[in-house]
Amino acid sequence: MSTLKIGKYLLIPFAIFISAIPVIDPFNVFTSLRNSAFDTFQIISPRQSQTKDNILILDIDEKSLSEIGQWPWSRSVLSELVDQTNLSAALAFDIVFAEADRTGSKELMNLYKK
Numbered sequence: 274m275s276t277l278k279i280g281k282y283l284l285i286p287f288a289i290f291i292s293a294i295p296v297i298d299p300f301n302v303f304t305s306l307r308n309s310a311f312d313t314f315q316i317i318s319p320r321q322s323q324t325k326d327n328i329l330i331l332d333i334d335e336k337s338l339s340e341i342g343q344w345p346w347s348r349s350v351l352s353e354l355v356d357q358t359n360l361s362a363a364l365a366f367d368i369v370f371a372e373a374d375r376t377g378s379k380e381l382m383n384l385y386k387k
Contacts, residue, residue: 329358348374 294303331354333344341350345368355364 325362331358 338344351366358364
């Protein structure tokens with residue numbers, strides 16, 4: 274029997290085994306092996322980073338608190354801050370907006386409509 278025919282006969286059981294791995298691997302042994310292999314390849318030949326160098330982090334410091342006032346600031350102040358950053362690609366707030374703003378939520382909503 275030629276090696277080509279043997280390969281055809283082995284292909285079907287191999288495909289069944291590969292597709293059954295999520296069912297027969299409840300402890301994620303193959304996943305951890307795959308992750309370890311990926312980590313090893315990244316150490317040997319790392320991929321080029323796709324991140325941009327123009328990341329801006331805004332921090333609220335004592336000077337800002339003395340100029341604008343105590344925290345929490347109104348949504349209108351945050352809206353002006355967002356407007357000044359020009360919203361290039363993405364924006365994230367690492368704060369909790371626990372309750373509705375009684376003073377300036379309309380300004381923030383108008384900014385989202387832009």
